[in-house]
Amino acid sequence: MPVRIAIPTPTSTDPAYNSLNWKDYAAAVRACGAEPVEIPLNISPKAIAELANTCQAILLPGSPADVTPEKFGQERDPATSPADLPRENVDELLLQDAHNLYKPILGVCFGCQILNVWRSGTLLQDLTILPVNHSAGRSVAVAHTAEIAPNSLLAEIAGPELEGTRLPINSSHHQAIGIPGDGLRVSARCPQDGVVEAIEGGQSNSSHFVLGVQWHPERTFATNPVSRLLFERFVHEATTWTPREILTSVAH
Numbered sequence: 135m136p137v138r139i140a141i142p143t144p145t146s147t148d149p150a151y152n153s154l155n156w157k158d159y160a161a162a163v164r165a166c167g168a169e170p171v172e173i174p175l176n177i178s179p180k181a182i183a184e185l186a187n188t189c190q191a192i193l194l195p196g197s198p199a200d201v202t203p204e205k206f207g208q209e210r211d212p213a214t215s216p217a218d219l220p221r222e223n224v225d226e227l228l229l230q231d232a233h234n235l236y237k238p239i240l241g242v243c244f245g246c247q248i249l250n251v252w253r254s255g256t257l258l259q260d261l262t263i264l265p266v267n268h269s270a271g272r273s274v275a276v277a278h279t280a281e282i283a284p285n286s287l288l289a290e291i292a293g294p295e296l297e298g299t300r301l302p303i304n305s306s307h308h309q310a311i312g313i314p315g316d317g318l319r320v321s322a323r324c325p326q327d328g329v330v331e332a333i334e335g336g337q338s339n340s341s342h343f344v345l346g347v348q349w350h351p352e353r354t355f356a357t358n359p360v361s362r363l364l365f366e367r368f369v370h371e372a373t374t375w376t377p378r379e380i381l382t383s384v385a386h
Contacts, residue, residue: 136169137372140189140228144197144244146175146220151198158352159195159242165355166362166369175220179227186231191238191372194225194245196350200309201244203259206251211259213308226252236336236378238343238371240364243307246346250333253315261308264327269308272353277305278324280331280349286321287334287345291367295359300325303349310348322347343371 141159144152160170171189173182186192199218203210225245229252232239241249247257261268270277279300282289292301301322311330314320322332331349336342345368351361 136167137191137369137375138169138171138189139163139369139372140171140173140186140192141195142173142221142224142228143175144195144221145199146218148198155196158350158355159193162352162355162361162365163193163369166365168369168372173224173228175224179223182224182227183231186228189237190375191240191368192228192232193368194228194239194241194248195352196243196245196306197221199244200259201248201251201257203257206254206256206312208256208259213260213262222248233337234378236342236375238368238375239336239345240368241346242350242352243348246333246348247307247309247311249344249346250311250315250318253318255315255318256312258310258312258329261310261329264329266305266324266326266329268305268310268324268329270305272304272306272350275304275354276302278326279303280322281325282332283319283321283323286319287343288321288332288347291363292360295363301360303331304353305349307348318344318346321345343368 144155163170173185200215202217225248266278280303282299282301314333318333318335320330321334324331333346336344351364354361
């Protein structure tokens, strides 16, 4: 049986966006031998937990929404897009399950950002004043490069296909990681302006696979070898995952 990857519906408000984008994530994990499992945003926490229990990893996709800024202690910037609370609620439940059991986590764009906020990090609410066009969009195949940190998980994954330490990437965001969350480290930055392009870091157990990327590897899965390597490694981690042993004490 193929491993199952939980992937939330990207938005609760935009069926056209969901139809266009969810299939790209599903196709990427399916091409690597896994089964994508869509997690609806309109079901109960109990139903979400039951679906999560059948999955070995979670993939948090992009979204046109922005994370609620109050969750990282900031007032809303005028440039910040409306929050999508049903999507945030589902992501938070999946993140809790994955961290409890050390399930592999891959966050993409919005998914990277909410991972960071859930781990008590912050976001920069608007990048439009910077010299690099980070909101270039789906039609721009290469918006800029990402400088990959040496000795990082990301460098390990991308290494066979990298020329030097820079990776050409697409870009469709106007917010970015500010302060990395608890236990997360920056593993890539845009060399032109220092914007964080990737974070990583699981639980205290170093074998816990947690990676967030600010670009969209699902869009270039068929054309970019590094994009394929990211998904192949993620699915491999899901395939080899075993639940963390949880010990309980009983009072006598």
